[in-house]
Amino acid sequence: MACNRADYLERTIESVLKYQSSVASKFPLFISQLQHLDFEEVHPERPGELIAYYKIARHYKWALDELFIKHNFSRVIILEDDMEIAPDFFEYFEAAANLLDNDKTILAVSSWNDNGQVQFVHDPRALYRSDFFPGLGWMLTKSVWEELSPKWPKAYWDDWMRLKEIHGDRQFIRPEVCRTYNFGEHGSSFGQFFNQYLKPIKMNDIDVDWNSMDLSYLKEDKFLxxxxxxxxDAKPVYGFDAVLKAYNIDGDVRIQYNDQADFERIARQFGIFEEWKDGIPRTAYKGVVVFRYQTPRRIFLVGPDSLMELGIER
Incomplete structure (x- = not known):
């Protein structure tokens, strides 16, 4: 998906072609250019809104309708013109395609982890389910698009995908270590979050043999x-100084948060994303946000209802 950043697009295409040549027959490459479609006047719904977000949403709908309806693809992987891909990008999505086809509780598969900064990741083979749509390099099926296309929003399509009324009880697959790197400091969002959250992202740089891995643990019942x-199994830590206590404990740790403000306070101390959308923190599954801390141990930030949803006795 491209607009008006020729230098960015060139960098993205070079990255894709570097790893696509051996799988080109399975993964044909399409480039969709927004400017060529930009022929209708846009009318924002609220004063002061950026027209760009309306054009982007329109572009996504047009391009995905073309690929799924006109070209009749069964699955599509979406990249934007400011991304590089990891060496195992295509193998990762090929392995995940079977899950996506057979588990209807998975809405899409993403190559992105919002808390994928180098200090918060360790295992390139670890995958998770998440109630929060990550985007930034993601795959969906034709059947899902046939559901989404008729009600596609006029703007802010990614936040729309994060609404509970859209994804319902379905989740997204995301890796611990990202399979894409977003270098887009300049764009419609004006570099929001770039230096703090995007620039330090760790993109996987080793080959993972996804074909030999059993991903059945990601099916809904097994993953729960x-x-x-x-x-x-993580050691519970309590108190306002829980972050300091976690620093001095070996092994995995879980810290309870009481509400959004409490989560934001704890997240700020660790340096992970504080943002929520429609009541869900970024990367969360059942209200639990997991990341590595002083690798390889994990920190689980656990919501007020998470233990009950996971079937764990308090």
Whole structure:
């Protein structure tokens, strides 16, 4: 998906072609240029809104309609013109395609982790389910697009995807270590979050043999038990100074937060994303946000209802 950043697009295409040549028959490459479609006047719904977000949403709908309806693809991976991809990008999505096809509780598969900064990740093979749509390099199926296309929003399509009324009880697959790197400091969002959250992202740089890995643990019923055990096994830490206490504990740690303000306070101390959308923190599953801290141990920030949703006794 491209607009008016020729230098960015060139960098993205070079990155894709570097790893696409061996799988080109499976992964044909399409480039969609917004300017060529920009022929209708845009009318923002609220004063002062950026027209760019309306044009972007319109572009996404047009391009995905073309690929799914006109070209009849069963799945599409979406990149934007400010991304580089990891060496195992295509193998990762090929392995995840089987999950996406057979588990209807998965809405999409993403290559991105919002808390994927180098200090918060460790295992390039670890994957999670999330209630929060990550975007930034993601795959969806034709059947999902046929559901989304008729009600596609006029603007802010990514936040729209994060609404509970849109994703319902379905989740997204995301990696611990990102398979894309977003270098887009200059764009429609004016570099928001870039230096703090995007620039330090760790993109996977090793080959992972995804074909030999059993990803069945990511199916809804299995993952709930798998994730619940990790959370249950983590040592609970309490008190306003929980972050300081966690620093001095070996092994995985879980810290309870009481509400959004409490989560933001704890997240700020660790340096992870504080943002929520429609009641869900970025990367969260059942209200739990997990990241590495002084690797390889994990920190689980656990919501007020998370233990109950995971079936863990208090």
């Amino acid at each position: 038990k798998h994730f619940a055990k990790m959370v249950s």
